[in-house]
Amino acid sequence: MATTRLKNPATGATVAAERRKLTFSTWVKRCSLPGDQLLFAGWTGGSYWCYIGFDGDGYIRIRQYAGGSNPFYLKTNRKFRDQSAWYHIVMGIDTTLGTSTDRIKLYVNGVRETSFSQTTYPSQNFDTYWGMTTGGDGYPSYIGGDGASDSFLDGYMADTYGVGNQQYDASVFGSTDSTTGEWKPNTEPSITYGTGVAGNFHLKFDDSSNFGKNYATGFTSNHWSVDNGTLTKTKDCPSNVFATLNGLHMDDPADQYFLSLGNLRQNVTNNDGHRQTGFTLHPKGLKGYFEVKCTVDPNFHLGLQNATSRLLNTNYYSQSSPNYYYMQASNPVKISYANGGSSANHIANYFSQISAGDIIGCAFDFTGTNKNVWFHKNGTYGNNGSGVGNPATGAYPAMTSTQLTADEYEFIVSPNTGSGNGQLDFNFGNGFFGTTAVATNSGNGYAGAEGSSIFNYQPPTGYSALSTKGLNQ
Numbered sequence: 001m002a003t004t005r006l007k008n009p010a011t012g013a014t015v016a017a018e019r020r021k022l023t024f025s026t027w028v029k030r031c032s033l034p035g036d037q038l039l040f041a042g043w044t045g046g047s048y049w050c051y052i053g054f055d056g057d058g059y060i061r062i063r064q065y066a067g068g069s070n071p072f073y074l075k076t077n078r079k080f081r082d083q084s085a086w087y088h089i090v091m092g093i094d095t096t097l098g099t100s101t102d103r104i105k106l107y108v109n110g111v112r113e114t115s116f117s118q119t120t121y122p123s124q125n126f127d128t129y130w131g132m133t134t135g136g137d138g139y140p141s142y143i144g145g146d147g148a149s150d151s152f153l154d155g156y157m158a159d160t161y162g163v164g165n166q167q168y169d170a171s172v173f174g175s176t177d178s179t180t181g182e183w184k185p186n187t188e189p190s191i192t193y194g195t196g197v198a199g200n201f202h203l204k205f206d207d208s209s210n211f212g213k214n215y216a217t218g219f220t221s222n223h224w225s226v227d228n229g230t231l232t233k234t235k236d237c238p239s240n241v242f243a244t245l246n247g248l249h250m251d252d253p254a255d256q257y258f259l260s261l262g263n264l265r266q267n268v269t270n271n272d273g274h275r276q277t278g279f280t281l282h283p284k285g286l287k288g289y290f291e292v293k294c295t296v297d298p299n300f301h302l303g304l305q306n307a308t309s310r311l312l313n314t315n316y317y318s319q320s321s322p323n324y325y326y327m328q329a330s331n332p333v334k335i336s337y338a339n340g341g342s343s344a345n346h347i348a349n350y351f352s353q354i355s356a357g358d359i360i361g362c363a364f365d366f367t368g369t370n371k372n373v374w375f376h377k378n379g380t381y382g383n384n385g386s387g388v389g390n391p392a393t394g395a396y397p398a399m400t401s402t403q404l405t406a407d408e409y410e411f412i413v414s415p416n417t418g419s420g421n422g423q424l425d426f427n428f429g430n431g432f433f434g435t436t437a438v439a440t441n442s443g444n445g446y447a448g449a450e451g452s453s454i455f456n457y458q459p460p461t462g463y464s465a466l467s468t469k470g471l472n473q
Contacts, residue, residue, distance in 0.1 A: 003152050005145030006212050007227035008133065008198040015196035018131040018164030023197055024052065025090045025173045027185065027238045029156040030083050031263040033058060034249055036151040039089065040162075042129030043147030050093050051146060053153070054080060060113070062091060062104060071126060074104060075118035083247055083263065084280035086158070086238040088174050088183055094167035095126040107170035109183040118172060130249040131164055131199035142227070143197050150226060153196060153425065156262060158237050159185050160203045161216075164194025197222045206235050219348050232364045234262065234430045240452055243281040243290070243466040244411070251450055259423075265434055268415035268422045276414040278305070281466050288466045289363045289448055289459035293403050293412075293433040294329070296423035298354040301326040304373070304399070304409040325399050326414075329354045333382070335398045348377070349384035350398060359433075363460050365390035371409065372397035379457045384399065391460040429453025429465030
């Protein structure tokens with residue numbers, strides 16, 4: 001969401017009981033971590049506000065602030081910094097209860113959080129700032145930020161509920177999958193909504209013409225509005241997690257090198273290159289496919305790093321690092337490898353120079369003992385010197401098992417811009433390059449073998465998106 005927030009409907013009277021008893025439930029996948037990032041906020045500006053969200057260190061905080069005091073303030077002892085997974089977060093409030101520690105309950109992935117470094121609970125029958133309205137009393141609610149136009153969530157959100165006059169626990173909205181043991185969304189939770197327009201909602205973010213569309217029974221005409229920024233629909237969801245670039249897996253991150261747009265865009269400015277990041281999902285055991293669009297300065301390296309070696313090397317692009325194989329987008333494009341202090345070209349002329357706007361596709365077969373990788377430019381696979389690559393048949397890979405040892409490998413990407421600027425947009429199956437949807441096949445793109453992805457080019461037969469459905473099919 002980055003610089004985007006949604007605002008509650010601007011009219012309707014506040015229901016007093018729904019300021020004392022309410023539930024908020026959402027699924028969230030984090031991207032960048034620094035700074036406060038809010039999930040749900042009640043805001044009047046100045047010195048009066050409340051929120052649930054992450055702080056800059058990764059802790060979850062639930063807080064209300066009123067003119068210099070904190071009527072309630074909870075802060076977890078554990079951090080939530082995983083950028084590869086979806087968190088299910090549920091906050092249930094009932095200030096009418098006699099036991100103070102039950103007046104605010106927090107659940108993460110179905111488990112109640114009980115360890116906090118800050119524990120100020122609200123007084124009995126305390127009125128929160130949630131469930132209030134802009135038109136009624138000037139205290140609107142926001143999702144993904146606050147009224148001060150900061151503290152925006154940088155990440156993904158899905159299946160978000162607000163329920164007035166009920167303090168639900170996490171089991172209403174989620175349950176444990178009997179096969180995988182993972183916490184998953186309940187598709188039709190049994191919910192009794194309240195009556196307040198601001199505090200009752202179910203947002204799926206699935207309608208590109210109305211991202212704030214409210215599906216809550218009785219409130220389907222009370223839609224939220226995108227109050228700041230731009231939302232982009234994504235295939236990434238709690239039921240099917242797609243790979244992104246990994247902000248925690250960066251070689252010497254600096255101000256000139258950053259990720260954005262849901263960690264699917266990599267930018268570098270005035271950098272000497274060799275700043276790298278990996279992916280949040282490991283390709284082991286998959287026939288997979290993804291795409292990269294070279295938006296600005298298409299000089300980069302895209303390849304594989306020995307996962308064990310990376311953990312032992314701070315600068316894991318160095319030729320002294322063992323077992324690093326990559327496509328170097330120079331002129332012409334070549335396939336190279338670095339192996340224990342030596343470097344050599346494996347393929348000197350894989351295909352012609354990459355230009356801004358070109359799309360590079362990568363197909364890889366990591367099933368069994370095979371480790372084969374192919375690259376195409378705008379749909380045409382490169383020639384490894386013996387023939388044009390064909391991932392569907394396994395013919396003429398750019399990298400093969402003869403170069404890739406039995407070690408585990410992970411994908412990494414490195415801008416190589418010298419002192420210039422670079423920008424790459426990744427499509428792991430979400431159907432976008434940056435904020436632009438793929439335009440092929442009447443705008444529908446092409447799915448991988450798992451059936452739920454959208455690519456600009458048709459993946460080879462049998463090749464899936466790097467996603468949990470792709471890995472588990």
